[in-house]
Amino acid sequence: MSSLEIKHLHVAIGEKEIVKDFSLTLQSGEVHAIMGPNGTGKSTLSKAIAGHPSYRITQGDVLLDGHSILAMEPDERARAGIFLAFQYPSEIPGVSIANFLRAAQQARLGEGEELDATAYYKRLYSKMDLLKIDRKFTSRSVNEGFSGGEKKRCEILQMAMLEPKFALMDETDSGLDIDALRIVAEGVNHMRGPNLGVLLITHYQRLLDYIVPDYVHVMWDGRIVKSGDKSLALELEAKGYDWVKKELATA
Numbered sequence: 001m002s003s004l005e006i007k008h009l010h011v012a013i014g015e016k017e018i019v020k021d022f023s024l025t026l027q028s029g030e031v032h033a034i035m036g037p038n039g040t041g042k043s044t045l046s047k048a049i050a051g052h053p054s055y056r057i058t059q060g061d062v063l064l065d066g067h068s069i070l071a072m073e074p075d076e077r078a079r080a081g082i083f084l085a086f087q088y089p090s091e092i093p094g095v096s097i098a099n100f101l102r103a104a105q106q107a108r109l110g111e112g113e114e115l116d117a118t119a120y121y122k123r124l125y126s127k128m129d130l131l132k133i134d135r136k137f138t139s140r141s142v143n144e145g146f147s148g149g150e151k152k153r154c155e156i157l158q159m160a161m162l163e164p165k166f167a168l169m170d171e172t173d174s175g176l177d178i179d180a181l182r183i184v185a186e187g188v189n190h191m192r193g194p195n196l197g198v199l200l201i202t203h204y205q206r207l208l209d210y211i212v213p214d215y216v217h218v219m220w221d222g223r224i225v226k227s228g229d230k231s232l233a234l235e236l237e238a239k240g241y242d243w244v245k246k247e248l249a250t251a
């Protein structure tokens with residue numbers, strides 16, 4: 001069992017404070033969805049946790065299994081078990097998915113440790129079978145000429161190979177077609193289990209029809225203003241974010 005505790009986190013970009021006193025604890029096995037209107041700091045939150053250098057944590061802490069990760073470099077955080085699925089993965093021409101994933105795997109090993117190629121491919125193929133990904137897929141270059149759905153498939157496969165303790169999934173506000181949505185959902189649902197915690201950031205209620213979260217949180221102006229179960233997502237869809245805003249105004 002692992003925990004990821006976000007405690008009274010404040011994050012600034014330049015001089016501007018974007019995340020303001022954000023607190024949330026995730027346990028492995030749980031799926032938490034964060035919803036909120038555009039510009040409330042959802043992506044800023046996930047990038048700060050992953051250790052992106054442009055996002056400055058000014059107050060608060062993030063603890064993985066009780067230990068602060070804030071002094072760790074992004075790659076150390078990844079090795080410790082935090083996975084960030086990027087909103088806009090970049091193309092890596094000439095590098096096949098198989099080699100890219102292999103390098104990522106190798107990077108997680110200690111100094112002087114050599115990845116066992118046979119074991120690696122065995123694991124890769126078993127994950128691909130689980131996710132129903134065609135073997136031919138891994139010989140293609142990373143994201144080069146990929147459709148939205150294929151990019152997602154690559155991301156999901158990467159996540160399956162890395163077996164993170166916590167996955168921060170920041171879904172783009174636009175351009176996720178129904179195919180890509182299904183790929184993400186099937187992948188996450190396959191990986192769901194007692195050893196994985198998921199923070200699913202989304203603008204759209206629709207994704208939560210496929211990945212049913214244990215908890216739903218509404219983020220507004222840099223912090224969580226409302227929490228509930230999956231019914232909160234449905235309520236949001238029916239009433240819109242203005243409903244939350246009105247509630248906040250009268251509170």
Ligand code: ADP
Pocket residue numbers: 013018036037038039040041042043044045054
């Ligand atoms: P969300 O993901 O909820 O849509 P973001 O975290 O992307 O919100 O953005 C929150 C706020 O931070 C917005 O006002 C946005 O304009 C600002 N912001 C995001 N990234 C940057 C950046 N690199 N430089 C300056 N401002 C930024």
Ligand code: MG
Pocket residue numbers: 038039043173
């Ligand atoms: Mg946005």
Ligand code: MG
Pocket residue numbers: 042043044170173
């Ligand atoms: Mg965003």
